[in-house]
Amino acid sequence: MSTTSGVATRAIKALAILTLVVGTIVLCGATVLFVMLSGDVGYDKPVTAAGWLEEIAEAASARSSASAILSITLIVVCVIIAIAAWRRSVDWLAAGLVCGVLLSGSLVLVAWGDDNVDRLTEMAASAIGNTAAILPPGGTTPAPDPLTVTQARDEITRMLRATIEASTRPLRTPEDVPVTVHQTPVSAVPCGEVGSRLTVDLAFRTGDNAASATRILAAWDRAGYLPDRAMQEDIRYSTELPIERMSIRDSTSVDGMLHLRLETACAVEATR
Structure with missing residues (x-):
C-alpha cells in the first residue's frame, strides 16, 4: 500500500x-x-x-x-x-x-x-x-465623390509614365519588347457591388535595375504616395489618391527583372 x-x-x-x-x-x-x-x-x-x-x-x-x-x-x-x-x-x-x-x-x-x-x-x-488631426464629425461635410474609372485610368497612366521615365534605358519585357505606356496592358477586376479595380502587372529589365528601382521609388514619393515594405518588396500606398498600392520587387539575381504592380482603389463608371 x-x-x-x-x-x-x-x-x-x-x-x-x-x-x-x-x-x-x-x-x-x-x-x-x-x-x-x-x-x-x-x-x-x-x-x-x-x-x-x-x-x-x-x-x-x-x-x-x-x-x-x-x-x-x-x-x-x-x-x-x-x-x-x-x-x-x-x-x-x-x-x-x-x-x-x-x-x-x-x-x-x-x-x-x-x-x-x-x-x-x-x-x-x-x-x-x-492626414487630418481627427476624422470630421459625421454629417458635417459631404461625402467625397466616388473615384471614377476615368480618373483611375488617368492616374495609373500617369504613374506608369513616371515609372518608365525614372528607369534607365533600355526597358525590355521578358519577350524583349520595348516597354511603353500605351503598350502596357491594364486589367480590371470587379470590386464592391458595381466597381472595378484597375491593375498593372509588369516584368521588365532596364539598363541598371538597382538604380532604376531607387529612382522609381523616389518618383512615387514625389507623387505623394507613402512608403511601406513587405518581404523583398518595396511598397507605396495611399488612402486618398486614386492608386491604392504600388509595389516593385528587384529579382535581378533570379530572372534579371524588375516586377511592378499597380492597383487603383475601387472605381465606378462616371454618371452622366
Whole structure:
C-alpha cells in the first residue's frame, strides 16, 4: 500500500513540475508574441493623427502589461526556488531555475527588444503630415465623390509614365519588347457591388535595375504616395489618391527583372 502511495506521490510531483515548466514556456512565448504583434498595423494603417496616437498608446500598454505579467510570474518562481532550496528539493529547484531563466529572458526581450512604440512613432511622424488631426464629425461635410474609372485610368497612366521615365534605358519585357505606356496592358477586376479595380502587372529589365528601382521609388514619393515594405518588396500606398498600392520587387539575381504592380482603389463608371 505504501509503495502505491509513493508512486502516486512521485507521479503527482512530476506532473506538477511539468505543468510549471510547460506553462512558463507557453506564457513566455505568448507574451513575447503579443508584444511583437501589438505594433503591427499592416496595411490597415490609421488615416488620422488621432488614430496613430491610439495605435502608439495600445502598443505602449501592451508592453507594460506584458512586463507586469512576466515580473509577477518571475517573483512567484523565485519564491518556489527559495522554498525548493530550503527543503533541498533538487527537482523543484531545477524546474524553478529553468523557469526563472525563461522568464528573465522573455522580460529582457519585452523590455529591450524591437521597440514597437518607437517604430510606430516614426511611422506616425512620416504619415501625420498627410492626414487630418481627427476624422470630421459625421454629417458635417459631404461625402467625397466616388473615384471614377476615368480618373483611375488617368492616374495609373500617369504613374506608369513616371515609372518608365525614372528607369534607365533600355526597358525590355521578358519577350524583349520595348516597354511603353500605351503598350502596357491594364486589367480590371470587379470590386464592391458595381466597381472595378484597375491593375498593372509588369516584368521588365532596364539598363541598371538597382538604380532604376531607387529612382522609381523616389518618383512615387514625389507623387505623394507613402512608403511601406513587405518581404523583398518595396511598397507605396495611399488612402486618398486614386492608386491604392504600388509595389516593385528587384529579382535581378533570379530572372534579371524588375516586377511592378499597380492597383487603383475601387472605381465606378462616371454618371452622366
